[in-house]
Amino acid sequence: MKALYILKIGGELLQDPAALREVLRAFAAISGPKILVHGGGREVTDLSRKLGVEPQIVDGRRITDAFQLDLALMLYAGKINTQLVASLQGLGLNCAGFNGSDLNLIQCKKREAAALDYGFVGDITQINVEAFTLLLNQGICPVLCSITHDANGQLLNTNADTIATEVAQALGAQYAVSLDLLMGPSGIMIDLSDEHSLIEKLSLERYEQLLAEGVLSDGILPKLHNAFSALKKGVKRVRVGNKSLIQHQKGTEICL
């Protein structure tokens, strides 16, 4: 089975140009099929405030109304995605930027308003494996932003970790997929202030134990949930960590 490498980068890295440059250089140097997925960071909030609109955050989750969706399109699909592609092309990588509406790569359903209406947020219903395979077979590296669509003309905001994970799962039948989810810390640590407490391999058993002990911060839980889900659905390797993961193969590997 052919190898496929999927790297997800987030806001921490996008706001650190020097570190980003290092990661893009390491990414471009990896041979074989690969996919880059990126989130957005704080730029949407910053631009919203500059335009005089305070974004609504409820229970730590952003409400994506029509205005916030426009800002997400502008920053995620516009500025950030194009700059990543141009940088990678500058490093000699044959890549192209996509969102879920391009080639109908990622189709979503707008999340139904329950107690809370998240607005234009999409939950993935379909990954176009054929289109991804076509791109990869042509030696094209897709650079995916966290925008999807409902296939009826509506664009939607979707979590970038979720996109990376679900694309990894969907392509797992055809490729031996390695998925690296980047974040601020260098991996899962018992004590975030002590690098020596880094867990090199986190098993499901140990994860459940740490969960019960309340050691893990809330912020890491969705990422770990995604990671275990990916492994259960056939992704070959999942790791979490920061730029050391791609530069020095140092971080936390998640294991069943």
Next chain:
Amino acid sequence: MKALYILKIGGELLQDPAALREVLRAFAAISGPKILVHGGGREVTDLSRKLGVEPQIVDGRRITDAFQLDLALMLYAGKINTQLVASLQGLGLNCAGFNGSDLNLIQCKKREAAALDYGFVGDITQINVEAFTLLLNQGICPVLCSITHDANGQLLNTNADTIATEVAQALGAQYAVSLDLLMGPSGIMIDLSDEHSLIEKLSLERYEQLLAEGVLSDGILPKLHNAFSALKKGVKRVRVGNKSLIQHQKGTEICL
């Protein structure tokens, strides 16, 4: 020789949602290989002003400093391009949004500062015919915004009419290319207030005559220059006009 249809739409249409919808519907219904190229309209100026920055216009030409380039990325490659792609996907068209850095489709050289420094503006040096052909052969309709790159990591702003024309010329060796350049008026008219003065076929001879008579408005001259250049370089048919061109085949055909 296989036919290829290239449609360029501009600000007038992008600011008229009902007319845009009609044009996209007509475009999606055209069978065979096709490419959509779009400009941006007044949105960059509007957003710049909302952010408290008055864009610099010298002799009618916009100066693209780093800030204005960011706005162009956000609006042309971000909001406008993604919404066009999502709308066309909603109409069942297999398309994907691209700028010149994607697949290195359109490579440019930053215009050298002479008496005036236009900033991050690119003049086209290379069209990646192979990549365009690959996309078209796969039944993918490229939706191109007016952003290019220098292949060294720098994104650049490039006129959308020029992109449409040069892509048409570059693909003219392999395809019988029809190029439609949309604008506000329904075609070239002797008297803009009189629809009956529409010139259905504008020959080079007649054009030079009208030029000498000073009948043509300054705004149309670059478009006509592009149109004649395209025909001379092997594009099969070039027309200028508004939505009537794609809906009713009514406008001005440019002829050598």
